[in-house]
Amino acid sequence: MSVAHPAEVLLGAQAGAVALPVCDHYSGVEARMRKSLALQAEMAAEFGACVFDVTLDCEDGAPVGGEAEHAALVIELALAAAPDMRVAARVHPVDHAAFQADVATIAGGAGHRLCHLMVPKVESVADVQAAVAAVDAAGAAALPLHVLIESPLAVRNAFDIAAHPRVQSLSFGLMDFVSAHGGAIPAEGMGVQGQFSHPLVVRAKLEIASAAHAHGKVPSHCVVTEFGDAQAMRTAARRAANEFGYTRMWSIHPGQIRPILEAFAPGEEQIHMATKIIAAAAQAEWAPVSFDGTLHDRASYRHFWQVLARAHATGRALPAEAQAWFTPGGTGSTH
Numbered sequence: 001m002s003v004a005h006p007a008e009v010l011l012g013a014q015a016g017a018v019a020l021p022v023c024d025h026y027s028g029v030e031a032r033m034r035k036s037l038a039l040q041a042e043m044a045a046e047f048g049a050c051v052f053d054v055t056l057d058c059e060d061g062a063p064v065g066g067e068a069e070h071a072a073l074v075i076e077l078a079l080a081a082a083p084d085m086r087v088a089a090r091v092h093p094v095d096h097a098a099f100q101a102d103v104a105t106i107a108g109g110a111g112h113r114l115c116h117l118m119v120p121k122v123e124s125v126a127d128v129q130a131a132v133a134a135v136d137a138a139g140a141a142a143l144p145l146h147v148l149i150e151s152p153l154a155v156r157n158a159f160d161i162a163a164h165p166r167v168q169s170l171s172f173g174l175m176d177f178v179s180a181h182g183g184a185i186p187a188e189g190m191g192v193q194g195q196f197s198h199p200l201v202v203r204a205k206l207e208i209a210s211a212a213h214a215h216g217k218v219p220s221h222c223v224v225t226e227f228g229d230a231q232a233m234r235t236a237a238r239r240a241a242n243e244f245g246y247t248r249m250w251s252i253h254p255g256q257i258r259p260i261l262e263a264f265a266p267g268e269e270q271i272h273m274a275t276k277i278i279a280a281a282a283q284a285e286w287a288p289v290s291f292d293g294t295l296h297d298r299a300s301y302r303h304f305w306q307v308l309a310r311a312h313a314t315g316r317a318l319p320a321e322a323q324a325w326f327t328p329g330g331t332g333s334t335h
Contacts, residue, residue, distance in 0.1 A: 004282075024249070169212070191225070
């Protein structure tokens with residue numbers, strides 16, 4: 001029999017929650033930006049969906065004095081990308097001399113094409129409001145904002161920042177956060193080991209993740225600078241996903257993209273269990289069911305539906321019944 005789509009039934013407390021690709025890949029040098037966009041298209045063909053964002057970076061990518069030219073390049077690259085590819089831009093901070101020109105140029109010229117605009121070094125809701133005003137003045141009122149939380153004050157204000165309706169995601173800026181402590185956090189706090197053990201860094205990560213989830217936004221984990229260490233990258237991504245509540249992570253090297261996708265993707269056993277439970281729930285018209293001796297109701301159904309949604313977003317193979325739920329117009333069926 002045909003049944004209602006799980007997303008229609010199971011939104012509940014997460015109604016309006018944002019869903020984004022689990023990897024956000026940054027590049028700012030022209031050759032690397034072009035290679036990143038080419039890789040995005042290649043992997044979209046491989047997985048059957050755009051599985052990571054490419055964020056074209058003005059803050060660290062633009063040479064001093066060449067900000068306008070770099071912004072123009074970002075527009076060129078964004079407009080040249082295929083319509084189904086997700087391309088974003090990171091502008092300069094709101095108090096930087098190039099911020100207004102960045103936004104006017106990029107949001108004004110390619111706002112309709114960008115999936116979001118990343119605003120770094122956001123300290124308060126006032127900074128978000130300033131960014132929104134600039135974006136709207138550029139004619140891109142529909143453009144979502146992602147923000148970087150990079151200081152103790154920003155962490156303090158994370159819940160208020162996450163509550164702003166234009167903010168879609170909060171990212172943790174590890175290196176600037178450590179530097180903002182004036183040497184009180186050792187350099188090891190920026191490394192793959194220290195960032196998961198130093199109490200101040202751990203606290204900041206947890207506050208940001210909690211703030212994002214409280215308002216249905218996406219917490220995005222910071223970079224791993226040891227990009228040559230594949231095992232360290234895999235370990236960090238798994239910890240970010242499984243221990244710290246992050247549902248998205250930054251990549252700064254092409255070699256980090258697949259480990260992030262793998263770490264944030266559910267395992268095959270999880271996918272099959274989630275499919276069986278959602279199918280049983282649909283058969284019961286979403287009433288409580290017993291599955292392998294465990295009671296499940298809409299609270300746990302919501303979790304298992306999110307497992308399937310994450311599997312789909314990371315390009316994992318889904319059982320045929322679950323695939324139907326992700327086919328346009330599909331509702332799935334039970335027999």
